[in-house]
Amino acid sequence: MASASVNVSVEAVQEHKIQEVTLDGQEIYIPPLSMSENLAKLAHKIDFYKDESEDKGKPTSEGEKEVEEEASKAAVQPSLWPWDNIRNKLKAALTEMSVLLDVLNITKEKRYMLLDHVSQDAPEAKSAIQLMAKKKGLQSAAGVLLAGAERLKKSQQEMGTRPQNEFHIELLKLRQNWRLKKVGKTILGDLSYKSAGSRFWQGGSFEVTKNTNIANGEGDNMASTRSSLEVVIPTELEGSAFVQVEVKTVEGSMNLTSAILRMPHGLGPYPSDAHWQTKLEAAQNVLFCKELFSQLAREAVQLKSFVPYIVVGNQIISNVFPNVQLSIVLCHSTGKKDKKSQHPGKVEHNHVLEHSLHQLLREVHFKSLNMSVPHPVTATIGVTKRRRMAGPEAISRRELLEMTESETLLEQIIKQTRHAVLRLRTMKVIDAVAAKFPDPQICAHWSCLNSSLESNVRVIITSQGYEAMRPTWQSLYLEIGVNDIKVVTRERRRIILSFEEKEIEDLLLWQISQHHIAICQSLARLLSWQYISHSSATGVGEMEDFATASSVLLVSPNSDKVIAVRSGPTTGLHVHMKSDAKDIDADLASILEAKWYNLTGTFKEIDLNRIDGRNFATKLELIMASVTRKR
Amino acid sequence: MGVVCVYPYPVPEEKSGQQVVDTIQKQLELLGAHKSGNFFVDCESYQSNLQTATQQRLLHLFHNSEQPATCFSVLDNGMCLVSDLLFEVLILKLAEKKSGKDSYYQQRKGFKVESKGQRYELGDFIIKVGSVIVASNFRGILIEVEYSPCVIPSECWNLMKEFIQSFMGNIAENPPAHIKSKMDTVYTPEDTIQQYLEHFNNFRKATSASVPATPNR
Numbered sequence: 133m134a135s136a137s138v139n140v141s142v143e144a145v146q147e148h149k150i151q152e153v154t155l156d157g158q159e160i161y162i163p164p165l166s167m168s169e170n171l172a173k174l175a176h177k178i179d180f181y182k183d184e185s186e187d188k189g190k191p192t193s194e195g196e197k198e199v200e201e202e203a204s205k206a207a208v209q210p211s212l213w214p215w216d217n218i219r220n221k222l223k224a225a226l227t228e229m230s231v232l233l234d235v236l237n238i239t240k241e242k243r244y245m246l247l248d249h250v251s252q253d254a255p256e257a258k259s260a261i262q263l264m265a266k267k268k269g270l271q272s273a274a275g276v277l278l279a280g281a282e283r284l285k286k287s288q289q290e291m292g293t294r295p296q297n298e299f300h301i302e303l304l305k306l307r308q309n310w311r312l313k314k315v316g317k318t319i320l321g322d323l324s325y326k327s328a329g330s331r332f333w334q335g336g337s338f339e340v341t342k343n344t345n346i347a348n349g350e351g352d353n354m355a356s357t358r359s360s361l362e363v364v365i366p367t368e369l370e371g372s373a374f375v376q377v378e379v380k381t382v383e384g385s386m387n388l389t390s391a392i393l394r395m396p397h398g399l400g401p402y403p404s405d406a407h408w409q410t411k412l413e414a415a416q417n418v419l420f421c422k423e424l425f426s427q428l429a430r431e432a433v434q435l436k437s438f439v440p441y442i443v444v445g446n447q448i449i450s451n452v453f454p455n456v457q458l459s460i461v462l463c464h465s466t467g468k469k470d471k472k473s474q475h476p477g478k479v480e481h482n483h484v485l486e487h488s489l490h491q492l493l494r495e496v497h498f499k500s501l502n503m504s505v506p507h508p509v510t511a512t513i514g515v516t517k518r519r520r521m522a523g524p525e526a527i528s529r530r531e532l533l534e535m536t537e538s539e540t541l542l543e544q545i546i547k548q549t550r551h552a553v554l555r556l557r558t559m560k561v562i563d564a565v566a567a568k569f570p571d572p573q574i575c576a577h578w579s580c581l582n583s584s585l586e587s588n589v590r591v592i593i594t595s596q597g598y599e600a601m602r603p604t605w606q607s608l609y610l611e612i613g614v615n616d617i618k619v620v621t622r623e624r625r626r627i628i629l630s631f632e633e634k635e636i637e638d639l640l641l642w643q644i645s646q647h648h649i650a651i652c653q654s655l656a657r658l659l660s661w662q663y664i665s666h667s668s669a670t671g672v673g674e675m676e677d678f679a680t681a682s683s684v685l686l687v688s689p690n691s692d693k694v695i696a697v698r699s700g701p702t703t704g705l706h707v708h709m710k711s712d713a714k715d716i717d718a719d720l721a722s723i724l725e726a727k728w729y730n731l732t733g734t735f736k737e738i739d740l741n742r743i744d745g746r747n748f749a750t751k752l753e754l755i756m757a758s759v760t761r762k763r
Numbered sequence: 764m765g766v767v768c769v770y771p772y773p774v775p776e777e778k779s780g781q782q783v784v785d786t787i788q789k790q791l792e793l794l795g796a797h798k799s800g801n802f803f804v805d806c807e808s809y810q811s812n813l814q815t816a817t818q819q820r821l822l823h824l825f826h827n828s829e830q831p832a833t834c835f836s837v838l839d840n841g842m843c844l845v846s847d848l849l850f851e852v853l854i855l856k857l858a859e860k861k862s863g864k865d866s867y868y869q870q871r872k873g874f875k876v877e878s879k880g881q882r883y884e885l886g887d888f889i890i891k892v893g894s895v896i897v898a899s900n901f902r903g904i905l906i907e908v909e910y911s912p913c914v915i916p917s918e919c920w921n922l923m924k925e926f927i928q929s930f931m932g933n934i935a936e937n938p939p940a941h942i943k944s945k946m947d948t949v950y951t952p953e954d955t956i957q958q959y960l961e962h963f964n965n966f967r968k969a970t971s972a973s974v975p976a977t978p979n980r
Binding site (some may be wrong): 214215519522523524525526527528529532533 | 846
């Protein structure tokens with residue numbers, strides 16, 4: 133037999149039980165219980181069938197018996213919902229099943245949990261030996277702890293003197309923010325969004341290296357200190373990128389061929405000695421923008437719609453309305469070559485839509501990972517809560533079909549763009565009309581409860597000083613949607629407007645003309661003038677370009693003056709007055725009553741510009757008041 | 764979900780069921796209804812298998828093509844459970860015999876009842892003409908009329924009565940027995956199933972009544 137080499141093992145002091153001492157003096161120890169064996173031993177001690185008043189091990193069969201008992205009980209207690217008990221038990225059973233499924237899944241992987249035989253309890257040894265063993269064990273444990281404390285104290289002292297940018301400290305900081313793993317001798321990291329739910333084909337793995345050319349002797353100036361850790365980013369993710377979204381008006385509807393390859397500007401390339409955190413964040417942003425743009429481009433090519441999308445290079449162009457174009461550009465500057473800016477003109481980048489795009493992609497990521505509760509932790513696919521409740525709620529076929537429809541990213545962003553354009557246009561038009569016509573005040577109350585696809589506004593037209601007369605208010609309610617605007621007028625008439633700006637302007641002008649007539653009516657009531665006639669669609673006189681003119685006839689309390697007002701959206705406001713005829717025969721004058729005098733006479737127009745008054749209502753009141761005579 | 768009324772259509776002695784169904788379908792098409800597919804309502808019964816000889820309880824399991832994700836379970840005392848289709852799998856498990864022990868529920872063979880046929884749509888109405896089949900024998904015709912916009916029976920009963928009488932004659936004098944007590948409450952799909960259960964039970968009884976008649980000859 134060859135001479136056995138002496139085994140020298142350096143290990144912690146063992147206080148394990150000696151199972152056997154062989155003839156050549158070797159001691160064989162009982163191997164200590166590993167973590168899984170320990171767990172198994174403890175689990176073996178739990179008795180699942182004891183200490184539960186309801187049998188949790190068999191919920192379903194119990195549930196059935198409960199059904200019949202509860203059914204008979206329900207007749208006695210009609211107020212108690214009969215399925216409550218069952219539901220609770222089934223819920224508990226579902227929880228237990230989920231836990232069991234998780235345990236089985238984890239055990240299958242054999243990395244964190246193992247199925248193993250249950251070990252038997254070791255036989256009790258004598259108490260004296262146990263005491264000795266425990267004493268020795270405690271002494272060695274104390275020794276280990278004290279040695280550890282010494283080491284920690286020493287390392288703490290060293291930390292103060294060590295320079296801050298040492299490689300391992302930097303590595304620790306890096307590990308706190310990014311996921312790293314060691315492959316062979318190199319340290320690789322992952323900056324992609326895969327763990328957040330992304331399914332992009334391009335991976336983002338970077339390498340962490342030591343920086344060997346640290347400038348010595350410059351440790352005082354923190355700004356110029358180089359970190360001892362460098363990251364190497366893959367070349368396609370270098371530089372910085374952003375997705376530029378622009379909404380612009382172009383003359384000529386199908387001008388999609390004017391797509392020019394954009395050069396990035398406004399983005400500075402990052403200096404090569406920037407801090408690793410900045411570099412990594414920039415690379416991650418580049419990856420995100422690339423994923424976003426590739427998803428949009430794929431949808432633009434595959435989507436079938438009435439309006440064709442054009443994908444040219446790094447640009448996607450589509451017409452949201454005739455004359456309005458949406459362009460999405462991926463701007464990526466690598467910072468290597470010196471590029472001359474070819475577009476000195478300013479580009480109106482829409483930050484809101486860019487943010488929406490980012491949010492939409494993040495939502496896609498989120499949905500691919502998270503499903504609605506309850507579900508086992510290790511489940512990878514699931515159904516939405518609505519689909520799960522479709523059974524118990526007896527959802528019809530039509531509603532189920534509606535649930536399966538989903539929208540692509542491009543469709544969603546185009547809808548948001550449309551709504552943004554409509555909203556801005558409506559705002560502009562209302563403000564322009566309000567500025568142009570100071571006479572009746574136009575007030576727009578925009579609701580603060582709105583979404584990216586719907587907003588609403590209430591426009592109120594009043595005359596200053598006469599707001600107490602509620603009937604004179606013309607209040608319009610506009611609901612701005614994605615493709616059109618719905619209007620509800622004061623008389624509860626529903627009108628649907630398209631995206632043309634002129635339609636909103638026409639509507640407001642028409643409402644202003646209606647307001648004037650409403651003023652006349654209210655003032656007449658106040659000043660006890662009588663109403664002779666009112667027509668909201670006058671068929672005589674000048675024709676309007678759109679809508680109709682309204683007219684009203686008022687007569688004074690003494691029946692000697694008649695005022696006629698005609699107001700139309702394009703023809704404007706005209707006030708005519710008729711006085712009694714002064715040229716009646718003296719013979720007739722004595723036998724005629726006063727009221728017959730106002731059958732004849734001519735109307736004369738009043739020039740409103742020469743009457744004092746801030747607005748039409750004041751002027752009309754002045755006219756009516758000055759003309760009324762006491763009886 | 765609207766208000767649904769289910770009525771049996773009597774089949775005259777000399778005609779076959781198929782002929783009557785064709786007549787009704789022609790009438791509907793004349794009225795202007797258009798076909799929108801097939802429909803089915805089927806029922807399977809399970810009997811509880813208790814060792815102690817207390818009264819056997821029945822459980823009826825319904826499916827309705829109008830609510831494809833749902834299955835309805837009705838007990839013999841009238842209580843109804845609306846659940847996902849997976850409940851059926853649960854019942855099947857309960858009906859299995861395992862390791863020497865008897866199952867808790869037993870399926871009653873030969874009790875499967877089905878109503879199948881065409882589905883028509885006419886404005887707000889949905890009309891279904893179904894031939895009832897009990898254990899692969901034709902037993903009768905059930906007509907189901909649904910008025911989608913309304914959910915309270917008392918508000919639309921007059922309209923429905925007029926509509927049904929226009930092509931079915933005087934069958935619909937009174938509202939179905941199940942709805943009569945609930946004219947002012949909200950109508951749910953469960954009520955439809957209860958109506959079907961009533962009619963299916965009648966058809967089953969008619970079957971069992973006619974069967975002893977033949978051996979006597």
